[in-house]
Amino acid sequence: MFDWSVIFQNTDLIVKGLGITIYYTVLTTVLGLVIGLVIAVAQICGFRFFNWAGRLFVEFFRNVPLLVWLLWSYYALPIFFGINISKQAAGIMALSLYGAAYYAEILRAGIQSLERGQSDAARALGMSGAQAMRRIILPQAFRRMIPPLAGQTIIQMKNTTLLSVITVPDLLYQAGYISSFTYRPMEIYTAIGVVFLLILIPSNYIARKLEGHN
Amino acid sequence: MTSSQTSGTAPLVSIRGLSKSYGQHQVLKNIDLDVHEGEVVALLGSSGSGKTTLLRCINLLEIPDKGRIEIGGSAIFDTPAGAGRGAAVSQRQVNGLRSRVGMVFQHFNLFPHMSVLENVMEGPRTVLKENPATNRDRAMDYLGKVGMASFADRRPDKLSGGQKQRVSIARALNMRPQVMLFDEPTSALDPELVGEVLETMMSLAKEGMTMIVVTHELGFALEVASRVVFLDQGCIDADGPPADVLLHPTSDRVQSFVNRFHATAELMRPLLQNN
Numbered sequence: 001m002f003d004w005s006v007i008f009q010n011t012d013l014i015v016k017g018l019g020i021t022i023y024y025t026v027l028t029t030v031l032g033l034v035i036g037l038v039i040a041v042a043q044i045c046g047f048r049f050f051n052w053a054g055r056l057f058v059e060f061f062r063n064v065p066l067l068v069w070l071l072w073s074y075y076a077l078p079i080f081f082g083i084n085i086s087k088q089a090a091g092i093m094a095l096s097l098y099g100a101a102y103y104a105e106i107l108r109a110g111i112q113s114l115e116r117g118q119s120d121a122a123r124a125l126g127m128s129g130a131q132a133m134r135r136i137i138l139p140q141a142f143r144r145m146i147p148p149l150a151g152q153t154i155i156q157m158k159n160t161t162l163l164s165v166i167t168v169p170d171l172l173y174q175a176g177y178i179s180s181f182t183y184r185p186m187e188i189y190t191a192i193g194v195v196f197l198l199i200l201i202p203s204n205y206i207a208r209k210l211e212g213h214n
Numbered sequence: 215m216t217s218s219q220t221s222g223t224a225p226l227v228s229i230r231g232l233s234k235s236y237g238q239h240q241v242l243k244n245i246d247l248d249v250h251e252g253e254v255v256a257l258l259g260s261s262g263s264g265k266t267t268l269l270r271c272i273n274l275l276e277i278p279d280k281g282r283i284e285i286g287g288s289a290i291f292d293t294p295a296g297a298g299r300g301a302a303v304s305q306r307q308v309n310g311l312r313s314r315v316g317m318v319f320q321h322f323n324l325f326p327h328m329s330v331l332e333n334v335m336e337g338p339r340t341v342l343k344e345n346p347a348t349n350r351d352r353a354m355d356y357l358g359k360v361g362m363a364s365f366a367d368r369r370p371d372k373l374s375g376g377q378k379q380r381v382s383i384a385r386a387l388n389m390r391p392q393v394m395l396f397d398e399p400t401s402a403l404d405p406e407l408v409g410e411v412l413e414t415m416m417s418l419a420k421e422g423m424t425m426i427v428v429t430h431e432l433g434f435a436l437e438v439a440s441r442v443v444f445l446d447q448g449c450i451d452a453d454g455p456p457a458d459v460l461l462h463p464t465s466d467r468v469q470s471f472v473n474r475f476h477a478t479a480e481l482m483r484p485l486l487q488n489n
C-alpha cells in the first residue's frame with residue numbers, strides 16, 4: 001500500500017527544500033531578533049511616541065494571522081505602494097517582522113524583569129542609558145531569555161512552511177511538487193513531518209537543557 | 215530652620231528650594247541643605263518622610279520638580295526662572311556629574327554577572343575609559359581597604375550581605391567620588407553583619423570623605439556623624455550637631471523618633487566605642 005521508494009528517488013529535492021527552510025529560518029530569526037530588540041527598546045525608552053509605536057507594532061503582528069500577512073505582503077504591497085518585490089524578499093520581510101513582534105515581547109519582558117536596582121546602580125556610576133543597557137541590563141536579561149527565545153525560534157522554523165503558498169521552494173513546497181508527479185502525497189508528507197521532528201525534537205531538548213542551567 | 219555649618223568655604227553639595235511630588239503626594243517640600251567637604255551628615259526621619267527621595271534627587275536618579283542642586287559649584291539641576299518645572303542640565307553633563315557622586319544602596323545592587331573585581335572596575339572602565347592596569351590596581355587597593363581583596367574573583371552571590379555591601383562601597387569609591395550617598399546601608403543585613411559595614415564607613419569618615427547617610431542606626435549618627443538632619447514629612451525639622459539634635463531634642467517629632475530607637479542606640483554604643 002505504501003511505496004517509500006519515492007522518497008529515496010527524490011532525496012535531492014527534499015534536501016534542496018530543507019536547505020531553503022533552514023536558510024529562511026536562520027535569516028528571519030536573525031532579522032527578527034534585531035528588529036525585535038529595536039521594538040523592545042522603543043517600548044521602554046523615555047519617549048511616549050516610541051512607546052506607543054512599539055506597542056502598535058507588536059499588537060498588529062500578534063493579531064493578524066501569519067498566512068494573511070504573508071499573502072498580503074506578496075500580493076497587496078505591490079498594488080498599494082507600487083513596489084515590486086520578489087517572493088523571496090516578501091517572504092523574508094513578512095516572516096522577520098512577524099517574528100520580531102514575538103521576539104520583542106520576550107526581550108521587553110526580560111529587560112523589565114531585572115530589578116530597578118541594577119539600572120540604578122549603573123546610572124549611579126555615571127553610565128549613560130545605552131551603556132547601562134549594553135554592560136548591565138542586556139547581558140543579564142539575555143541569560144534569562146534564552147529558553148523563550150529558543151522556543152520562539154522553533155516556532156519560527158515551523159512558520160517557514162507557509163512560504164510554500166507564495167511558491168518559495170521550501171520543504172513543504174517540494175513535498176507538493178514531488179506529490180504532483182509521483183501521486184504519493186501520504187509518503188511524502190509523512191517524510192517531511194519526520195524531517196521536522198528530527199530537527200526540532202533535539203532543538204527542544206537543548207532549549208530545555210539551557211532552561212535548567214538558569 | 216536650616217543651621218548649616220559655616221566653614222567659610224563654598225559647600226560641596228548645595229540644595230535650594232527642592233520640591234518633588236509623586237502625583238498628588240508632595241514628598242519633598244522646598245528643601246534647603248548645604249553639605250561641606252568632610253562633613254558626615256546622618257539623614258534621619260520616620261518611614262515615608264522622604265529620605266530616600268532626597269538622596270536619589272542629589273544624583274538625579276529621581277528628577278525633582280523644582281529647585282536647584284549644585285555639586286562642587288556646578289549646577290546639575292535648576293529650575294529656569296518662570297518655568298513651572300525644573301530641568302536637568304544636558305544628559306551627558308548629568309552622567310559626568312553623577313560619576314562624582316557615589317551611591318551605596320540598601321540592597322547592594324551588585325552586578326551578578328561580574329566577579330567582585332569586575333564590579334569594582336566597571337565604573338572607571340565603562341564611564342571613564344580608564345587604562346585597565348591602573349584601574350585594576352586601584353580596584354584591588356579599595357577592595358583591600360574594605361577587607362575584601364581575597365574575594366576578588368568570587369561572584370557576588372557567593373558573598374554574605376555584609377561582604378556584598380563592603381564590595382558595593384569599594385565599587386562606588388573606585389570612581390573617586392567627591393561625596394558618598396548611603397541609603398540605609400545596613401538595613402538589609404543580619405544584625406551580626408552590621409558592625410563590619412559600619413566600621414568600613416567609619417574609617418571612610420575618618421579619612422575625610424564627605425558622606426550623606428540615611429540610617430536607622432542612631433549609634434552611628436551619634437558617634438560618627440558630624441551633623442544630623444532630621445526630615446519630617448518632606449521638611450527639614452531639625453539640623454545640627456548629633457548630640458544637640460538627638461540628646462536634647464527641641465522638636466516633638468525628633469523626641470518620639472529618638473524614644474523609639476533608644477534601645478537600638480544603646481545596643482550599638484559599646485560596639486562603636488571599641489573603635
Ligand SMILES: Nc1ncnc2c1ncn2[C@@H]1O[C@H](COP(=O)(O)OP(=O)(O)OP(=O)(O)O)[C@@H](O)[C@H]1O
Binds near residue numbers: 236259266267
Ligand atoms: N516612585 C514612587 N512613586 C510614588 N510614590 C513614591 C515613589 N517613591 C516614593 N514614593 C512615596 O514617597 C514617600 C517618601 O518615600 P521615601 O522612600 O523617600 O521615604 P523614606 O524616608 O526613604 O522612607 P523609608 O524609611 O521607609 O525608606 C512615601 O510616601 C512613598 O510612598
Ligand SMILES: [Mg+2]
Binds near residue numbers: 265266267
Ligand atoms: Mg528609604
